[in-house]
Amino acid sequence: MIKKLDWYIIQKFLTTFFFAIMILVVISCVIDYSEKVDNIVQKKAPFMVVLNYYKNFIPHITALLFHLFIFIATIFFTSKMAYKSEIIAILSSGVSFQRFLRPYLIGASFLCAISLAANHWIIPLANKQRVAFEDKYINDGNYAIPGENVHLAYAKDAYVYIKNFNFTSGKGNGFTAEKMKGTLLLEKMMADDVSYDSIKQTWHLHNIIVRRNDTLHETVTKLDDIYINYPFKPTDLNRNEALKEALTTPELIEYIKTESLRGRENLNMFYVEKDRRTSQPFAGLILTVIGACIASRKIRGGSGFHLALGISISAIYVMFMQLSTTFSTKASLDPLISVWIPNFIFAIIAYYLYRRQVK
Structure with a gap:
């Protein structure tokens, strides 16, 4: 049963996460508009068309950093609880650390399910209209086949x-x-x-x-x-590589089959995209455990140190993901392995931190 403690932590978790995502969306839309405003004005894009573009841009930018903002939100609100000695009071009342982690896993699983469904169906549908807008008003519709034949x-x-x-x-x-x-x-x-x-x-x-x-x-x-x-x-x-982002997973699988029959070389980028849509949501679950273990201790430096540490770990995760993806697209590493390598590495780190906290 979900008790008051669970609801308290879940509420803080989700509130902090959605607030952080809202700030990200506003900043991203402002930056994107400032970059594209010259093309939009020059091509005289209708206001409603531009509005529709940003309606589809929001899911795109949210999906890119969804799992990392789960991690940042976990670090932020847990650090605040630790600073106010709330976690010390919870653990001193006889609640084990395993029990303390339960609402974190519930909240992260809920967000993971949303991300999983969005990655496979909702985000690609939004990307179709986003890419179409960029083709017409930003990229001038000009495509040239790359240097390779x-x-x-x-x-x-x-x-x-x-x-x-x-x-x-x-x-x-x-x-x-x-x-x-x-x-x-x-x-x-x-x-x-x-x-x-x-x-x-x-x-x-x-x-x-x-x-x-x-x-x-x-x-x-x-x-x-x-x-x-x-x-x-x-x-x-x-x-056009943006095509892979505008296909739902069933469409992407069918596209890969068709291109394979046509003899297209190096389809790894499409396999990476297909497998990434599943691996990325689970990264949020793993990073939640890491964030809870790191930020649950009250230390000198408080939330500032925890946030700095969280951002550093997020940067390392992104670096690992980019590195493994490059090995897949350029060095023929199996796409499934490449997208799950960062998750495996950080899962080991999460387990180590968890065992350390339990002790």
Whole structure:
């Protein structure tokens, strides 16, 4: 049963957390608007559209630091309780430290459940509209494929390669299409320039060389122009990384399957995003235990020292997360392991601090 002590601590926990998040949201919106105001005024974005953007921006920025603000809130209100000798009175009344931690775990579990549901469904839906606004009014809708070449498998044993493509003009260069039969190259079509006709939904190739091979004979054909109805559109070539944030988890899983069939290289950033949505909420639970263990002792320096320590630990956690994510996207570390490594390390720290407090 949840008793008065539990309700007292849970109320302080949630009140402090939501107050901290509210301050974060206000500051973040002001900073973001100051950075984008020139584009917004220049593009004459309607007031309601801008308002809708910030309605979707708030869940995005909140989700980024949700678990860290759980930790900061825990440190802050627990330190205040310790400074007022409330924790000493609670423990002196016969309440064990395990029992004292129960309301912390209840509050953290509640916030963890909210974060879990939001990460998988609510935040991506908000990000769709946020990214659409930024594409139209901030980024000018201009995307260029990165320096590396883009490969796409659009059918079984059929591949296409484009060296460079501009999504605004719908034009590119260095186009190659290959048809295979096992390890045998049946046809290779090379074009200097390629453009997409959005009305006819066909691809227009310029200065083409077609090489065909039937195992016995090879033919070479040169063409000036040709229209081909390939089963893919320019959007299928778009490697905008913000896309992963705008897909719900079921959509993200389906997207990964589709891109894998198309032969896209290095999908680890999408696997990292999928697994991060689950690991991040549990980080809040682990950090709550660490915060409660650290701030429950009354020490010289009071809340200021505890907050400084909490911010330092938060920075270390972010550093570990960034480092492990980089190892996954750049060095082929398993994405599932990379997003859970910081949680495992801090879980060990939490257990050590807990055992120390119990003793």
